[in-house]
Amino acid sequence: MREPASGEQVAAWWRRWPDANIAVATGCVSGVAVLDVDPRSGGDDVLRSLEERWGALPETLEARSGGGGRHVWFAVEEDLPSAVLAPGLELKAERGAVIAPPSLHASGERYSWAPGRSPDDLEPLPVPDWLRMLALGDPEHQRADRGVDAPIRTTQEQSAFADAWRRAGVELRPGDHYYLCPFHPDHHPSLHVDSERCWWFCFGCRRGGGVGRLRRLLGEAASPAPRERRRGHVGEPRPVTLPGTKEVEVVGEASHQDELLALSGGQRPYGGVELEATAELVPELDDPYETYVLAVLVDGRRVGRLRLEDATALRSTIEAARAEHGVVTCRAVVRGGWDRGGDDVGRFGVVLYLPEAP
DSSP states (O other): OOOOOOHHHHHHHHHHSTTSOEEEEOBTTTTEEEEEEOGGGTHHHHHHHHHHHHOOOOSOOEEEOTTSOEEEEEEOOSOOBOEEEETTEEEEOBTOEEEETTOBOTTSOBOEEOTTOSTTTOOOOBOOHHHHHHHHOOTTTOOTTTTSSOOOOOHHHHHHHHHHHHHTTOOOOSSEEEEOOTTSOOSSOOEEEETTTTEEEETTTOOEESHHHHHHHTTOOOOOOOSSOEEEEOSOOOOOSSOOOEEEEEESGGGGHHHHHHHTTSOOOTTOEEEEEEEEEEEOTTOTTOOOOEEEEETTEEEEEEOHHHHHHTHHHHHHHHHHHSSOEEEEEEEEOOBOSTTOBOOEEEEEEEOOOO
16 A cells, blocks of 8 residues: 655646646556546536535635546555546546646646646545445446447347336436436436446446346345356258368457357357357358458358458468368357456357368
8 A cells, every 4th residue: 555645746747847748647556536527428417416415615726628628636556456436437446547737638628627626726535425325336247348339239139128127217318417316215316337248337326247246136036147168069061071280260259249149049158158060151242342252151141251351361271171072160168257246247259179270
């Protein structure tokens, strides 16, 4: 545990390079954490709602970004995680960074300290307890890096998620929104629901999770997810006409997560899947660029395509197999697709086993 930053230390940072852009690493090492409020994304409205519920932020250091946002600076001495609290509202702490005054913003405006809120005027105050609790969240259901490269759920999962909320009396809108929570007396919308990632968390009653947790709160049976990785075979077994042992990743599978979820039985095990399959390589004859594009099908469902350089390198081998057998098939494995709660959700992927290029 380190000493929290003082106003004198912060002042020394920004006076040292008065004409340069300054990026301050936040967290326990520097002793500072910064609440980034972006009004363009609704962050000021969310903060206002949170302050009405738990109390106003203390009068600590505050800067204005060149883009019109607010940076509220706090002193920290603990390992506090960085966290996206809501659209437009982010706490930058461990492994975070913030631009300090008088750095130049991309808009041409400079970052500046708010009147009466500079390091010459105030000492940075500790992070308020309620903000610290929001950053820590429910460890089972809220992750600090939520939203960063988090995979989008399939349309099937999104539909089941919306149906469950409809049974709870909440009609979801597309995207990230706040609602009145049906699980406690809620007079200010404290229920945060991401309808695309099928994730929710209530800042009032501290409940949250995915569709399984929601169904349990509704009194509906929800089978526990097995923690081990599910293995087996998917699709109809077929003879392999293009044997090989070199692992080649399929590309474009991000657009076919619905098909891969269906191949995996419509469920995401806690440990994900490792399913053997037979894939078919089918030429895309209507490709407008006249390149050698091969679609990858598993059990009749398109799950992606072969990378262009891989398809080109193996073209003669693939066409020889097609001429001899009339079809090109190879071993494949469907992997990933885990769901460990919150936003710890993995995309499905596909690996093919092909021969070495001649």
